[in-house]
Amino acid sequence: MYDEQQRTDAGPRAAVDHGPLAGFTVGVTAARRAEELGALLQRRGAAVLHAPALRIVPLADDGELLAATKNLIDQAPDVVVATTAIGFRGWIEAADGWGLGEDLLARLGSIELLARGPKVKGAIRAAGLTEDWSPSSESMAEVLDRLLEEGVDGRRIAVQLHGEPLPGFVESLRAGGAEVVGVPVYRWMPPEDLAPLDRLIDAAVSRGLDAITFTSAPAAVSLFSRAEHRGLLPELLTALHHDVVPACVGPVTALPLQAHGLDTVQPERFRLGPLVQLLCQELPSRARALPVAGHRVEIRGHAVLVDGCLKPVPPAGMSLLRALSRRPGWVVPRAELLRALPGAGRDEHAVETAMARLRTALGAPKLIQTVVKRGYRLALDPAIDAKYADA
Numbered sequence: 001m002y003d004e005q006q007r008t009d010a011g012p013r014a015a016v017d018h019g020p021l022a023g024f025t026v027g028v029t030a031a032r033r034a035e036e037l038g039a040l041l042q043r044r045g046a047a048v049l050h051a052p053a054l055r056i057v058p059l060a061d062d063g064e065l066l067a068a069t070k071n072l073i074d075q076a077p078d079v080v081v082a083t084t085a086i087g088f089r090g091w092i093e094a095a096d097g098w099g100l101g102e103d104l105l106a107r108l109g110s111i112e113l114l115a116r117g118p119k120v121k122g123a124i125r126a127a128g129l130t131e132d133w134s135p136s137s138e139s140m141a142e143v144l145d146r147l148l149e150e151g152v153d154g155r156r157i158a159v160q161l162h163g164e165p166l167p168g169f170v171e172s173l174r175a176g177g178a179e180v181v182g183v184p185v186y187r188w189m190p191p192e193d194l195a196p197l198d199r200l201i202d203a204a205v206s207r208g209l210d211a212i213t214f215t216s217a218p219a220a221v222s223l224f225s226r227a228e229h230r231g232l233l234p235e236l237l238t239a240l241h242h243d244v245v246p247a248c249v250g251p252v253t254a255l256p257l258q259a260h261g262l263d264t265v266q267p268e269r270f271r272l273g274p275l276v277q278l279l280c281q282e283l284p285s286r287a288r289a290l291p292v293a294g295h296r297v298e299i300r301g302h303a304v305l306v307d308g309c310l311k312p313v314p315p316a317g318m319s320l321l322r323a324l325s326r327r328p329g330w331v332v333p334r335a336e337l338l339r340a341l342p343g344a345g346r347d348e349h350a351v352e353t354a355m356a357r358l359r360t361a362l363g364a365p366k367l368i369q370t371v372v373k374r375g376y377r378l379a380l381d382p383a384i385d386a387k388y389a390d391a
Contacts, residue, residue, distance in 0.1 A: 015056045018310045019045025020280040023300030024047040027212040028202045029053040029219040033272065037213065040276040047302065049209065051200035053219040068183050069095055073103045077158040077181060079112045081143060085119040087160050087185040092127050105129065114143055139167050141271060141334050153177030160185060168270025171250040173228070188218045194226065201227050205235045206342065210283055211245035213275060220256040237262065245282055249275050288325050293379040294367045299325055306364055316341055317358030320351070324368065329380035331371045
């Protein structure tokens with residue numbers, strides 16, 4: 001039996017609930033709401049690597065915004081959703097510059113106008129308008145709930161975008177049958193500081209990430225563009241095909257990944273909370289769990305659960321452990337383990353050093369056996385060992 005209160009080499013120890021994502025590292029590409037997404041992941045035990053794939057630049061005078069403004073003046077929507085104060089003010093100022101300010105205000109005053117929160121409400125009232133409703137939570141999720149409860153099928157809804165498309169908001173409205181008109185008051189640009197994005201790409205290629213989250217299609221496009229510029233796109237795509245889970249908030253966000261032949265995971269509800277909950281199911285289900293030397297060993301991204309106790313392991317040790325787990329119970333030669341070590345060179349002493357640190361990190365030295373003059377093996381329990389021997 002391998003329950004969650006197994007005896008370890010150091011004596012009995014009860015397992016601690018570290019969260020479903022303990023031992024996993026998740027990349028976050030969002031520019032907006034990144035703190036919210038990161039906090040949700042960390043509360044469930046994940047390590048988070050944040051690298052905004054975009055920056056958001058206000059549009060001073062843009063043909064796309066002009067066209068959207070004329071369209072809304074000529075063809076009245078049923079609802080307008082204002083999402084940011086600076087964006088709403090910028091929209092009104094731009095319309096004034098085009099000589100359309102009075103027409104836009106007249107149109108906005110004649111339809112249902114929703115404000116995401118107090119700051120947007122203030123900008124609306126400063127323009128001489130009055131919002132029809134605003135959530136106390138300043139949450140787009142609450143705005144979405146209200147719209148969906150009212151029914152959106154056949155309705156025309158204009159949404160003031162704020163650079164990154166609102167995660168799941170537009171997708172949910174369209175899924176409900178609405179015609180959604182975006183009002184782009186910002187433009188997406190590559191981040192000024194590319195170092196974090198490069199670190200995320202390097203981490204994915206080296207399998208230092210277990211998943212990457214995407215909350216907008218432009219973020220995915222930007223990530224792939226940067227990887228291609230660095231000559232790493234094939235390696236990044238291989239990682240996302242086989243080892244790093246690409247998690248998208250919804251089907252629109254997933255389109256650039258699907259264009260590269262990638263299968264993505266998506267929650268049924270296009271929101272950040274369900275996206276995190278999906279990873280809480282997906283990543284643990286992919287972790288390898290083995291009964292070794294009387295212990296239950298679950299191999300995760302940067303850590304190992306030994307009888308439910310989280311054991312952080314250095315990258316070199318994780319490389320060795322993965323190599324051993326590919327053939328549990330079988331002897332893996334030192335030369336093969338040396339090849340598994342990143343940048344180890346030709347000195348097999350590097351394997352011995354990394355193995356010693358791995359055993360120390362696991363806190364149960366008998367999990368890995370030394371086979372003199374041959375290599376090392378995971379001490380798979382006899383009944384399971386026989387099963388593998390017959391394979």
